[in-house]
Amino acid sequence: MTEEIKEVARPSVVSFKKEEFAKLIINDLSSSKSGRKFLKKYKQSEVREIIENYKDEKNQEKLREISLLIWAKSPQYQRLLKHFAGMATFAHVVPPIKEIRKMNKTKVMKQYVEIGELVKLMNLRHEMTKVLSVAFREDIFYGYIHKEGTKSFHIQQMPFEICKLSSVEDGVLNYSIDMSSFEKNEDQLYKWADEIQYKYREWKALKEKNPKISKWVELDAKNTICIKVNEDMLEIFPPFAGVFDSVFDIEGFKELRKDKEKLGNYMVLAQKLPMRTDSDNNNDFLIDKDFMMFFHNQASDVVPENVGVITSPMEIDPITFKENKADNDGVGKATRDFWEGTGVSQLLFSSDNNSSAGLAMSIKSDEEIVFQLLTQIERWLNRYLKGQFKDLMFNVSILPVTRFNQGEMYKMYLENAQYGVPVKNHLSATVGLDPIEVMNMSFLENDLLKMHEEWIPLQSSHTMSDPASVSSDQSGDEGRPKKDDADIADETSRDRDKPNS
Known part of the structure; x- marks a missing residue:
C-alpha cells in the first residue's frame, strides 16, 4: 500500500511585528531616570541663577530655603555649619567699666554678683551656640x-x-x-x-x-x-551659599557611581536566530516564531534579575564600561572642591594627608570668622545689661577662646598671671568657669572646705624625669620632660614611632 505523503506548506518569509518583538525583552535593563534632582524643588541651574540675583528679596527667601534643604540632606554642609557654630567656648569675664576703688564696696560687690548670676542664668554656651547654628545656616537670627526673674532665661x-x-x-x-x-x-x-x-x-x-x-x-x-553673619550687607545671604553648587556635584557624582556599579553587575545573554542561507527572501528564519519563543522564555525564566536575554538574528558585540584609571572617583574630587570652596581645611573632617602646620593655620582663619560674631554677641549682651541695671559698673567681655585654641590661651593667661598681670578670672574662664563660679568655688574650697590645707601639692613634671626615657643605669638622672604629641612637629612624631635600633 502506497503511503501518501503530504507536504506542509511553509511560508516563504517568517517576519515579526514590532509589538511582538518588544515582548522578547523579558528583563528590562534600562533604568534611566527622568533627570536627577538633589532637591525636589530646585535644579542646580536654578540655584546658580538665584545666587547671581541675590539682591531680589524673593531670591533671598529662596536662598534661605535652599540652605535649610541642603543642611538636611548634605552631611558635608551640616558638619561645616556645626564646625563654625560650635567652635566658641563663650569663655567670659566681668570687668569693671568705671572707677570702682572709690565706690561703696558693698554696692559694687552686689552688682558684680547680680551680673554674674544673670550671665550664669543665660547659659551662654548653650543659648548662643543655638543662635550661631541658625545664623550660619540662614545668615541671620x-x-x-x-x-x-532669677529662675529662667530662654x-x-x-x-x-x-x-x-x-x-x-x-x-x-x-x-x-x-x-x-x-x-x-x-x-x-x-x-x-x-x-x-x-x-x-x-x-x-x-x-x-x-x-x-x-x-x-x-x-x-x-x-x-x-x-x-554678613553684617556688612543688608541682604540676607547664607554665608556658605557659594558652595551650594559643589553640594549638587557631590550628590550627582554619587548617583553616577551608583549607576556605574549597577551597570557593572549586569549581563546580557544573546541568542542568535538561525537563518536560511539558500533563500532569497529577507527575514527567512530557519525556525518559526513559536519554536523560538519557547527557548527564549526558557532562558529568561532561569536567569537572575540583573541578567537580560536578547534573541536576535544579528551579531551582538559586548560593550564594557571600564573604569578610568586616572582619578575615576568623581565623588572624592567633588568633595575636595566643596571644602576648597568653603575655605575650610578638609583635614578637619578626613585624613587624606597629615600636614598639622597647614591645618593649624586653616583653623586660625576659621576662628577669625567666629570672633567677629562673638563681638556682635558681646555688644548685644552689654546693651541688654544696660536695660537691666540703671548704674551699670561692669560689662561682660567674651574672650577669643575656641575649642581649638583653648590650651594655647590657657598658657598665655597663665604666663601673664605668673608675672602679676590681673588675669586670674581670664585663666579660670578658659577652663570653663563662669565668674560667679570662680567666686563661689574659691570661697567653698578655701574658706569652707580649706582644701589648700588638706591637699598635698602635686609634684611638677618640670622637676621629674620622664620614666620612659630613663634607662635602668640612668634612673637617677633628670632630663627634660617630653612634649605632648599635639605640641610636636610631624617629623618628630614619626621619629618617635620608629622602632629602637
Whole structure:
C-alpha cells in the first residue's frame, strides 16, 4: 500500500511585528531616570541663577530655603555649619567699666554678683551656640528674650517670614515684625509674648483709622536679639551659599557611581536566530516564531534579575564600561572642591594627608570668622545689661577662646598671671568657669572646705624625669620632660614611632 505523503506548506518569509518583538525583552535593563534632582524643588541651574540675583528679596527667601534643604540632606554642609557654630567656648569675664576703688564696696560687690548670676542664668554656651547654628545656616537670627526673674532665661527663635531688619542701636541690630500675619490667627495670639500681643492690638486700632499704615512694627530692643553673619550687607545671604553648587556635584557624582556599579553587575545573554542561507527572501528564519519563543522564555525564566536575554538574528558585540584609571572617583574630587570652596581645611573632617602646620593655620582663619560674631554677641549682651541695671559698673567681655585654641590661651593667661598681670578670672574662664563660679568655688574650697590645707601639692613634671626615657643605669638622672604629641612637629612624631635600633 502506497503511503501518501503530504507536504506542509511553509511560508516563504517568517517576519515579526514590532509589538511582538518588544515582548522578547523579558528583563528590562534600562533604568534611566527622568533627570536627577538633589532637591525636589530646585535644579542646580536654578540655584546658580538665584545666587547671581541675590539682591531680589524673593531670591533671598529662596536662598534661605535652599540652605535649610541642603543642611538636611548634605552631611558635608551640616558638619561645616556645626564646625563654625560650635567652635566658641563663650569663655567670659566681668570687668569693671568705671572707677570702682572709690565706690561703696558693698554696692559694687552686689552688682558684680547680680551680673554674674544673670550671665550664669543665660547659659551662654548653650543659648548662643543655638543662635550661631541658625545664623550660619540662614545668615541671620531673630530672637525674643523670655526671662522670669532669677529662675529662667530662654531665647525664642522668631519666624524668618514675619521679621525684617529695621534699625541699629548701640551698634546692635533691631528688627520689626509683620503684624498682619496675626490677623488670620488671632485665636493663637495668646501664645506670643505680652509685648507682641499689646502692640498687635495697638496696631489694629490704628489700622482701623488709617488702612494704609505700615504692617511692620519694631519690637522693644531690650527684649530682642538679632545676630547677622554678613553684617556688612543688608541682604540676607547664607554665608556658605557659594558652595551650594559643589553640594549638587557631590550628590550627582554619587548617583553616577551608583549607576556605574549597577551597570557593572549586569549581563546580557544573546541568542542568535538561525537563518536560511539558500533563500532569497529577507527575514527567512530557519525556525518559526513559536519554536523560538519557547527557548527564549526558557532562558529568561532561569536567569537572575540583573541578567537580560536578547534573541536576535544579528551579531551582538559586548560593550564594557571600564573604569578610568586616572582619578575615576568623581565623588572624592567633588568633595575636595566643596571644602576648597568653603575655605575650610578638609583635614578637619578626613585624613587624606597629615600636614598639622597647614591645618593649624586653616583653623586660625576659621576662628577669625567666629570672633567677629562673638563681638556682635558681646555688644548685644552689654546693651541688654544696660536695660537691666540703671548704674551699670561692669560689662561682660567674651574672650577669643575656641575649642581649638583653648590650651594655647590657657598658657598665655597663665604666663601673664605668673608675672602679676590681673588675669586670674581670664585663666579660670578658659577652663570653663563662669565668674560667679570662680567666686563661689574659691570661697567653698578655701574658706569652707580649706582644701589648700588638706591637699598635698602635686609634684611638677618640670622637676621629674620622664620614666620612659630613663634607662635602668640612668634612673637617677633628670632630663627634660617630653612634649605632648599635639605640641610636636610631624617629623618628630614619626621619629618617635620608629622602632629602637
